[in-house]
Amino acid sequence: MMLCDIGNTSYHFFDGVRGYKKSVKSFNPVSMRERVYYISVNSHAKKILSKLENWIDLAPFLDYSKYYPTMGIDRVVACETIQNGVIIDAGSAITVDVVRDGLFMGGFIYPGVRAMHECYKNISNALDYPFNYECDLDIMPKNSQDAISYGFLKPLYMEVMRHDAEIYLTGGDAPKLHKIFSHAKVDEYLLFRGMQKIVHRLQNQ
Amino acid sequence: MMLCDIGNTSYHFFDGVRGYKKSVKSFNPVSMRERVYYISVNSHAKKILSKLENWIDLAPFLDYSKYYPTMGIDRVVACETIQNGVIIDAGSAITVDVVRDGLFMGGFIYPGVRAMHECYKNISNALDYPFNYECDLDIMPKNSQDAISYGFLKPLYMEVMRHDAEIYLTGGDAPKLHKIFSHAKVDEYLLFRGMQKIVHRLQNQ
Numbered sequence: 001m002m003l004c005d006i007g008n009t010s011y012h013f014f015d016g017v018r019g020y021k022k023s024v025k026s027f028n029p030v031s032m033r034e035r036v037y038y039i040s041v042n043s044h045a046k047k048i049l050s051k052l053e054n055w056i057d058l059a060p061f062l063d064y065s066k067y068y069p070t071m072g073i074d075r076v077v078a079c080e081t082i083q084n085g086v087i088i089d090a091g092s093a094i095t096v097d098v099v100r101d102g103l104f105m106g107g108f109i110y111p112g113v114r115a116m117h118e119c120y121k122n123i124s125n126a127l128d129y130p131f132n133y134e135c136d137l138d139i140m141p142k143n144s145q146d147a148i149s150y151g152f153l154k155p156l157y158m159e160v161m162r163h164d165a166e167i168y169l170t171g172g173d174a175p176k177l178h179k180i181f182s183h184a185k186v187d188e189y190l191l192f193r194g195m196q197k198i199v200h201r202l203q204n205q
Numbered sequence: 206m207m208l209c210d211i212g213n214t215s216y217h218f219f220d221g222v223r224g225y226k227k228s229v230k231s232f233n234p235v236s237m238r239e240r241v242y243y244i245s246v247n248s249h250a251k252k253i254l255s256k257l258e259n260w261i262d263l264a265p266f267l268d269y270s271k272y273y274p275t276m277g278i279d280r281v282v283a284c285e286t287i288q289n290g291v292i293i294d295a296g297s298a299i300t301v302d303v304v305r306d307g308l309f310m311g312g313f314i315y316p317g318v319r320a321m322h323e324c325y326k327n328i329s330n331a332l333d334y335p336f337n338y339e340c341d342l343d344i345m346p347k348n349s350q351d352a353i354s355y356g357f358l359k360p361l362y363m364e365v366m367r368h369d370a371e372i373y374l375t376g377g378d379a380p381k382l383h384k385i386f387s388h389a390k391v392d393e394y395l396l397f398r399g400m401q402k403i404v405h406r407l408q409n410q
Contacts, residue, residue, distance in 0.1 A: 008329050041331070070331070070349040092328045096356075098345055106345025108356040109332065111316075111324045119316045119324035123297045124213050126246070126275070127314065140303055140311025144275040151301075151313040155360025158367070 002032075003195045004055075005074060006040035008092050014192040029055060037199050039073045039191075058198050066104050074191055078170065079104050081194035085166035088181070089191075090173035094156065098163055108159070113173045116152050133179035153180055207237075208400045209260075210279060211245035213297055219397040234260060242404050244278045244396075263403050271309050279396055283375065284309050286399035290371035293386070294396075295378035299361065303368055313364070318378045321357050338384035358385055 005012045011022040011029070013036075024042060035054045040046045049055040059073055067076050075095050078087045083102050089095045092115060097107030111119060113131065120127040127148055135141065135149040137157055157180055160167060167184035169177055174186050187193070210217045215226040216234070218241075229250065234241075240259050245251045254260040264278055272281050280300050283292045288307050294300045297320060302312030316324060318336065325332040332353055340346065340354040342362055362385055365372060372389035374382055379391050392398070 041329075068347045068349075071352075072331075093325075093332065095352075104347075106347050107352060108346055108359065109325070109349075109352045110356040110360070111321070111328065115324050115328050116316070118327070119320050120298075120314070122323070123316065123320050124246075126277075127298065141313055142273045142309075142311050144273075144314075147276075147312060147314045151315040154313065155315070155364045158363045159360045162363070 001196070001199060002034055002036045003192050003199075004036050004038040005077075005191050005195070006038060006042045006045045006049075007074070008042055011045070014189055014195075016196075019189060019192070037195060039077055039195065041072045041074055058195060061198055061202055071107075075107060077194040077198070078168075078191050079194075080197065081190055082166075082168060085168050086160055086163050087168045087170070087190070088160065088174075088177060088184070090169065090171035090177050094171075094173075094177075096156075096160060098165070100165075110156055113176060120148055120152075131176075133176055137180065157181070206401070206404060207239055207241045208397050208404075209241050209243040210282075210396050210400070211243060211247045211250045211254075212279070213247055216250070219394055219400075221401075224394060224397070242400060244282055244400065246277045246279055263400060266403055266407055276312075280312065282399040282403070283373075283396050284399075285402065286395055287371075287373060290373050291365055291368050292373045292375070292395070293365065293379075293382060293389070295374065295376035295382050299376075299378075299382075301361075301365060303370070305370075315361055318381060325353055325357075336381075338381055342385065362386070 001016055003014045009024055011027050013020050029049055029052060037056050037058055039058050062076055075097055078089055079097050079099050082099050084100055087097045092112045094110040094112050095107060098105040129145040129148050131152055132145050132149040135146045137154045141147045141150045167181050168190055169181060169184040169186045170190040178184060178186050206221055208219045215228055216232050217226050234254055234257060242261050242263055244263050267281055280302055283294055284302050284304050287304050289305055292302045297317045299315040299317050300312060303310040334350040334353050336357055337350050337354040340351045342359045346352045346355045372386050373395055374386060374389040374391045375395040383389060383391050
């Protein structure tokens with residue numbers, strides 16, 4: 001079964017074992033001959049794919065009543081995979097969603113690693129530092145690189161930890177954030193497990 | 206006594222009573238005939254002003270030993286004005302600095318309101334919302350505007366509040382942040398009070 005999660009920058013494929021990415025800019029979905037089950041937060045891609053018979057949008061098969069109408073489908077699917085915990089999906093944006101007893105308790109959106117780096121850089125060249133993931137989050141910083149790194153990471157850390165729940169880390173920047181959420185379960189394919197669940201439910205109807 | 210705090214976007218003047226701003230792009234410092242005591246994080250402006258006799262840089266008269274070499278002079282001066290508390294300076298960046306018994310305990314840099322809004326917008330048009338400062342920070346959001354607003358404000362709020370100290374709010378976006386830090390002391394001219402202290406010290410030497 002071929003699955004695909006389409007974001008603002010890439011088509012992320014998963015064949016059940018391995019995953020790979022194709023750029024939104026260069027990938028032509030017509031080149032795929034097999035059946036692909038997909039979710040997409042990218043409205044442009046969605047429009048193209050709606051005309052291709054072998055691309056099946058999973059959106060209509062999701063129960064949005066537990067969520068809210070404008071919530072990204074990737075967040076909804078991720079939440080469907082767990083019963084309890086905090087899901088951090090670290091992509092272009094970092095979404096943080098809380099699930100308790102299978103119910104969505106709410107979530108927030110924080111800028112992704114790259115976006116935040118650009119953000120600091122755009123304010124001033126004096127803030128153009130790579131983030132230091134080894135920065136000690138227990139001590140208020142006394143140097144510029146850590147002042148930025150702490151500003152980005154510590155607030156996120158505090159807000160996630162206060163839920164005192166299992167942490168699931170996914171998305172392209174999960175390995176980076178794993179340095180600060182060292183006890184988190186890193187699952188590159190969390191979203192795809194949610195998609196697999198939905199497809200199996202469909203196939204067994 | 207005319208004071209001026211120069212940032213990346215504007216010259217901020219204070220005559221002891223009133224303050225006003227001039228854009229870095231259009232203001233010509235040669236047009237000022239009176240003596241101006243200034244601080245600047247803007248290296249380009251600093252270069253121009255070093256050639257003008259009536260513009261007096263306060264940087265050499267500051268004791269940086271309590272701080273760190275690349276720390277913005279505006280932050281240093283703000284810290285010099287208080288004995289205990291957390292200073293939030295909400296400009297292009299939001300700097301948060303902690304002072305205890307007159308000693309700098311460290312600080313961090315968070316993106317400013319405008320920079321953060323641009324940051325979300327650049328990630329996706331779907332995240333292009335104005336921040337909702339009335340957003341309930343006690344409840345995990347269940348709508349897009351609050352998911353962004355909470356992502357920006359709640360982490361900042363948590364990180365400031367944990368110091369359990371008096372909060373001093375300054376900078377152009379202080380009125381906005383006052384909505385979430387309702388007990389903070391808003392002091393538009395905090396920095397200038399620090400500058401006044403330094404000038405008085407100089408004059409009495």
